[in-house]
Amino acid sequence: MKTIIFSLLLMLSSAVMGQYPTVGKIHILDPRMQSLIDPDAKIEVVAQGFTWSEGPVWVKKGQYLLFTDVPENVIHRWSEKDGLSVFLKPAGYTGSVHYSDEPGANGLIINKKGNLVSCEHGDRRIAEMPLDAPEKKRTLAHMFEGKKLNSPNDLVQRKTGDYFFTDPPYGLPGRGKAEPAKELDFQGIFRINTKGELSLQAKDMTRPNGLAFTLDEKTLIVAQSDPKAVIWNAYPIDADGNLGSPKIFFDGMPLVKQGLRGGGDGMKVDAQGNVWATGPGGVLIISPAGELLGRIEGGSANANVAFGGPDGKTLFITADMNLLRVQTKVKGKGF
Numbered sequence: 001m002k003t004i005i006f007s008l009l010l011m012l013s014s015a016v017m018g019q020y021p022t023v024g025k026i027h028i029l030d031p032r033m034q035s036l037i038d039p040d041a042k043i044e045v046v047a048q049g050f051t052w053s054e055g056p057v058w059v060k061k062g063q064y065l066l067f068t069d070v071p072e073n074v075i076h077r078w079s080e081k082d083g084l085s086v087f088l089k090p091a092g093y094t095g096s097v098h099y100s101d102e103p104g105a106n107g108l109i110i111n112k113k114g115n116l117v118s119c120e121h122g123d124r125r126i127a128e129m130p131l132d133a134p135e136k137k138r139t140l141a142h143m144f145e146g147k148k149l150n151s152p153n154d155l156v157q158r159k160t161g162d163y164f165f166t167d168p169p170y171g172l173p174g175r176g177k178a179e180p181a182k183e184l185d186f187q188g189i190f191r192i193n194t195k196g197e198l199s200l201q202a203k204d205m206t207r208p209n210g211l212a213f214t215l216d217e218k219t220l221i222v223a224q225s226d227p228k229a230v231i232w233n234a235y236p237i238d239a240d241g242n243l244g245s246p247k248i249f250f251d252g253m254p255l256v257k258q259g260l261r262g263g264g265d266g267m268k269v270d271a272q273g274n275v276w277a278t279g280p281g282g283v284l285i286i287s288p289a290g291e292l293l294g295r296i297e298g299g300s301a302n303a304n305v306a307f308g309g310p311d312g313k314t315l316f317i318t319a320d321m322n323l324l325r326v327q328t329k330v331k332g333k334g335f
Helices: 002-016 031-035 253-257
Strands: 025-028 043-048 053-059 064-069 074-079 083-088 105-110 116-120 125-129 138-141 155-157 163-167 188-192 198-202 208-213 219-224 231-236 247-251 267-269 275-279 282-286 292-297 304-308 314-319 322-327
Touching: 025 031, 031 292, 043 074, 053 105, 053 116, 053 314, 053 322, 064 105, 064 304, 064 314, 105 155, 116 155, 138 188, 155 208, 163 208, 188 208, 208 267, 208 275, 219 267, 219 275, 247 275, 247 282, 267 304, 275 304
Parallel strands: 053 304
Antiparallel strands: 025 292, 043 322, 053 064, 064 074, 074 083, 105 116, 116 125, 125 138, 155 163, 163 188, 188 198, 208 219, 219 231, 231 247, 267 275, 275 282, 282 292, 304 314, 314 322
């Protein structure tokens, strides 16, 4: 508790002085990277003291960021004007007894209706709620063929209104398959169509995690956080909205073999189609053709990213105990 209080005081005092602590380094691996971010861009620590920060999403209407602290079962709110505050607690587990070490919400999005949609570990569901009315939260998906989901991790919504989400076991009490709480014998990629129907789309990834659509939304890119197979798969989407057979979009194992730490986790796509993906060595910037252009090293383990800010060019990074931001030269998809 003392560490958290000290960290928050440090964040507040830095904000008062008009500046934040900086960390890390921008690595330029391809000249094209310099059109996306300044090599000397500052990686700022805008808030800190969390147990494991995740799920950032920018709320355009209010000009603020929401993000989760999964172990602490809370969703935080941050803005330049108001600083840090608690937005929702409990956020992913509404039980009264200890469930797991990661019971809270994980991935978040703002859907086409302007509501918050969350992946909830402890309650093992996808849930939707108006931003100003948490009491109206409702479940979108919880069971598949009579069995509870593992622990929904991250999700996206297509322009058609369909959701896709991943369901690894990280929020379960034992985080794996050798436990009574796990009812499904696989880690799936699921779709919720506009009728509210849940369908299994793929179960070929051992640890499906972050996901994002390409610019034309004809392909779904899914990260795998398995340390033995850090890859990003590209699944074509057919005319009926279902996933086809994947191809590897990017292989992160060469980076792992270089000694860079981290698995495939959350990601976003920019307005040019580049993928900004947390992985070995920080945030990887990958071209639409699957070429590594560079990376952002934030000094700690990274979980997820989100574009935001007034012009959509600020990249927010949830990085272990920190919330980071860095100014880019490109807008995020959808801005």
